[in-house]
Amino acid sequence: MNIDGTAWRTIWLEKDGHSVGVIDQTQLPHKFSTLKLSNCQEAATAISTMIVRGAPLIGVTGAYGLMLALQEDPSDNALEAAFKQLNATRPTAVNLRWALKRIRDKVKPLQPAKRAEAARAESALIAEEDVAMCEAIGNHGLAIIQKLAAGRPSVRQKEPIQVLTHCNAGWLATVDWGTALAPIYKAHRAGLNIHVWVDETRPRNQGASLTAYELGREGVPHTVIVDNAGGHLMQQGYVDAVVVGSDRTTRSGDVCNKIGTYLKALAALDNGVPFYVALPASTIDWSISDGVAEIPIETRSAMEVTHIQGRNNNASSNNQLTTVQLTPNQSEGFNPAFDVTPARLVTALITERGVAAASETGLMELYCDD
Numbered sequence: 001m002n003i004d005g006t007a008w009r010t011i012w013l014e015k016d017g018h019s020v021g022v023i024d025q026t027q028l029p030h031k032f033s034t035l036k037l038s039n040c041q042e043a044a045t046a047i048s049t050m051i052v053r054g055a056p057l058i059g060v061t062g063a064y065g066l067m068l069a070l071q072e073d074p075s076d077n078a079l080e081a082a083f084k085q086l087n088a089t090r091p092t093a094v095n096l097r098w099a100l101k102r103i104r105d106k107v108k109p110l111q112p113a114k115r116a117e118a119a120r121a122e123s124a125l126i127a128e129e130d131v132a133m134c135e136a137i138g139n140h141g142l143a144i145i146q147k148l149a150a151g152r153p154s155v156r157q158k159e160p161i162q163v164l165t166h167c168n169a170g171w172l173a174t175v176d177w178g179t180a181l182a183p184i185y186k187a188h189r190a191g192l193n194i195h196v197w198v199d200e201t202r203p204r205n206q207g208a209s210l211t212a213y214e215l216g217r218e219g220v221p222h223t224v225i226v227d228n229a230g231g232h233l234m235q236q237g238y239v240d241a242v243v244v245g246s247d248r249t250t251r252s253g254d255v256c257n258k259i260g261t262y263l264k265a266l267a268a269l270d271n272g273v274p275f276y277v278a279l280p281a282s283t284i285d286w287s288i289s290d291g292v293a294e295i296p297i298e299t300r301s302a303m304e305v306t307h308i309q310g311r312n313n314n315a316s317s318n319n320q321l322t323t324v325q326l327t328p329n330q331s332e333g334f335n336p337a338f339d340v341t342p343a344r345l346v347t348a349l350i351t352e353r354g355v356a357a358a359s360e361t362g363l364m365e366l367y368c369d370d
């Protein structure tokens with residue numbers, strides 16, 4: 001997608017053919033910078049510190065991380081150790097385990113000397129497939145947005161169609177296009193009058209920093225709101241649909257996404273606002289059906305709750321990124337990073353194969369041949 005007229009992806013193989021380039025998302029929106037990952041440890045650190053984040057992008061970074069490990073040592077032991085190290089970086093998004101398994105299955109039968117090259121090719125394939133899946137999600141979601149726009153009363157036809165989103169499920173969370181934001185980009189490019197309410201998404205503020213950044217670069221009208229404003233906006237009729245992403249979707253259609261998503265789904269149900277979840281197949285965990293009981297929820301540092309990062313606008317600070325403390329010294333913080341929205345609260349799942357009911361039957365209709 002676009003940054004100041006240049007098309008970027010979030011991850012790429014560097015020209016040397018051996019290292020991996022990524023956008024450093026911890027610096028956005030205030031500074032656009034890239035980093036080179038040269039070994040497995042650097043890939044693992046990039047995932048755990050959220051230099052890269054978002055379920056699909058974590059998966060692709062994990063895949064390239066295994067390639068980096070195999071370049072240094074292609075033995076069985078090294079492969080297993082790197083798999084374990086990368087898989088432990090973030091527990092909730094199933095794409096990571098999915099991508100790591102895919103690389104391991106590919107390289108394990110090969111002679112060690114051939115493994116790094118095979119991992120390189122497979123990682124590139126996973127990245128390309130992610131782009132294609134996200135673009136397809138965009139096309140299926142566009143049809144929903146067009147229908148919503150056309151179905152509004154004639155007095156509202158001139159107003160923008162209003163979509164609320166939570167966290168960042170845009171191109172920065174994937175390789176390109178995004179999941180929840182892909183339909184929005186498609187709608188904007190198709191000339192629809194669309195406006196996005198962007199939840200700030202405490203504690204890491206992926207909405208305020210990343211979603212607002214990428215929508216702005218693509219020229220999509222948007223407004224950042226505090227997380228608690230969504231219910232009020234829905235009550236007042238200012239939201240036509242909620243569209244979010246997913247880090248893990250059970251075979252029964254339960255959806256795990258950034259903390260706060262569940263509350264938005266409850267508010268949407270109470271106000272008759274459709275609640276859509278956009279996700280690629282790599283996010284479906286077919287091995288589980290009860291999201292609340294079975295999905296491991298990452299707990300991150302309490303510092304993300306007790307402190308906040310932003311740009312210091314004091315003249316003397318040179319606009320440096322600064323962290324400030326919000327809470328009293330003695331107060332503890334608790335920081336579950338994701339929550340589960342049960343399938344019964346989800347209007348539909350928007351996948352790369354089409355729109356499905358959030359249920360086992362709905363998903364099986366699209367994926368039964370896999």
Ligand SMILES: CSC[C@@H](O)[C@@H](O)C(=O)COP(=O)(O)O
Pocket residue numbers: 053054055056093166167168169170173174178179180206244245246247257258337
């Ligand atoms: C296409 S992304 C879907 C999710 O990964 C996204 O909504 C999300 O929750 C990301 O969480 P993060 O903690 O920033 O990795």
